[in-house]
Amino acid sequence: MNPAAGASAPAPGRTAAAEVRRPEAADRIRFLLLSRLAPYLPTVDVVLPLAILSLVSAGGTLAAPALHGRNPLLLMALSPRLPFLLLAVPRVEFVPFVLIGTVRLCLADPFHFRFGRSVGWLRHGRLMPRIVGHRWARPATAAAVVVRPNGRHLALAGAVGLPTWVVVALDVVGTVAYVAGLHGAGALFD
Numbered sequence: 001m002n003p004a005a006g007a008s009a010p011a012p013g014r015t016a017a018a019e020v021r022r023p024e025a026a027d028r029i030r031f032l033l034l035s036r037l038a039p040y041l042p043t044v045d046v047v048l049p050l051a052i053l054s055l056v057s058a059g060g061t062l063a064a065p066a067l068h069g070r071n072p073l074l075l076m077a078l079s080p081r082l083p084f085l086l087l088a089v090p091r092v093e094f095v096p097f098v099l100i101g102t103v104r105l106c107l108a109d110p111f112h113f114r115f116g117r118s119v120g121w122l123r124h125g126r127l128m129p130r131i132v133g134h135r136w137a138r139p140a141t142a143a144a145v146v147v148r149p150n151g152r153h154l155a156l157a158g159a160v161g162l163p164t165w166v167v168v169a170l171d172v173v174g175t176v177a178y179v180a181g182l183h184g185a186g187a188l189f190d
Helices: 023-040 044-062 064-070 072-078 082-091 094-106 109-118 120-124 128-132 137-147 151-160 164-188
Strands: none
Touching: 044 064, 044 072, 044 109, 064 072, 064 082, 072 082, 072 094, 082 094, 082 164, 094 164, 109 151, 109 164, 137 151, 137 164, 151 164
């Protein structure tokens, strides 16, 4: 028996689940955690679009063998993964490649940024003020967004409190440079 958890473990050889000795204490703990953390958890308007985009991307990945030869632009729009982008380079001109690739890669970015803003409360803990509140946090995060604008860097940009217009500009510039660089690199090997 573990008195700290308030539950007793079954004896060796028994398959019955442990019973909670003090269910009212477990309910109080659950209520306390939910009441304290609920305002900071990501909401449906952040999670649902990301889930839908993930499902679309998974569908594009499943359809990749059929779409690669017939319609590489559709494959890029459905699932902008690095291998699919590189496979589309020989069949797609530069302007449509950059346009479709940039739009699709930037589609989820506002939701990652909003997620970072919603967890900005972490700045008031013990470890995060040292990281997020550091004087180099904003410039380093801005550089990370330009160099590789992915969800992790955009969420960090939201958490450190970069202005929205700065993040949008850096995100678009970085994504266009990334996609144009992929097209240039893929053309070298064609």
